[in-house]
Amino acid sequence: MAQIHPTAIVAPGATIASSAVIGPYATVGEHVILADGVQVGAHAVLDGVTSLAEGVQILPFASVGLPPQDLKYKGEPTRVEIGARTIVREHATVHRGSVSGDGLTRIGADCLIMCVAHVGHDCVLDDRVILANNVMLGGHVHIGDTVFVGGGTAIHQSVRIGRQAVIGGMSGVERDVIPFGSCMGNRARLIGLNLIGLKRRGFGRDAINALRATYRGLFLGRGQFEGRMADVASSQAGFKEVEEVLAFIRTPSKRGLMRAGRGVAEAAEAEAA
Known part of the structure; x- marks a missing residue:
């Protein structure tokens, strides 16, 4: 009983x-x-x-x-x-x-x-x-596998959070966050990748480097975004993690894609290097 x-x-x-x-x-x-x-x-x-x-x-x-x-x-x-x-x-x-x-x-x-x-x-x-x-x-809201959302964060209705992403505490998330991404702030902006999580969960060096190149190409590069996506798809072909990021971006969205806050994102990327 x-x-x-x-x-x-x-x-x-x-x-x-x-x-x-x-x-x-x-x-x-x-x-x-x-x-x-x-x-x-x-x-x-x-x-x-x-x-x-x-x-x-x-x-x-x-x-x-x-x-x-x-x-x-x-x-x-x-x-x-x-x-x-x-x-x-x-x-x-x-x-x-x-x-x-x-x-x-x-x-x-x-x-x-x-x-x-x-x-x-x-x-x-x-x-x-x-x-x-x-x-x-x-x-x-749709949140993918193995995502961590920090305390006090508010996520707007219909936002998508890709798997293996991390959201900093006290953030206001109004846009979709790519898989493996890291964001924070009010209003939240991308600041890089969830590198600590990727390493802890056994992602290989080649896959992490491909994701870093993808992030830089998509969010820190110049030119039209569609062109940058095409460049990434070509230069990082064969990495399923990169294909996952691109597929996530291509999926129709009600909230739109979160972009990088350039100053913070570039500093974070330089520090991670």
């Missing part, structure tokens, strides 16, 4: 695995599914059509699956899905999808959503994403 504290409120119809744990005064709605090993902390609230995969931890006072902050929402059965082993820390909020999006807010596996962070409706976070304390995601 699942370990359910006597003060918890679990609605009839909720699907609770036998190894799940539900703490004091927690509330679990009728359409919630908790897989094996899920832990729900004291006073946490799970509502709506919400599915938590194996080993997810929801810490005290967090809320998952409540209605989106969207005035067009009229109670439709939109959803939240959270992948295996993800941790949602105290007072964080994850809202269900909306009818103006795909109807799904999805967080991947092995993510960490720190205290008081907010994941808005229809956001998609891929695996191993870390949102530090007080990060705010507007609706429809």
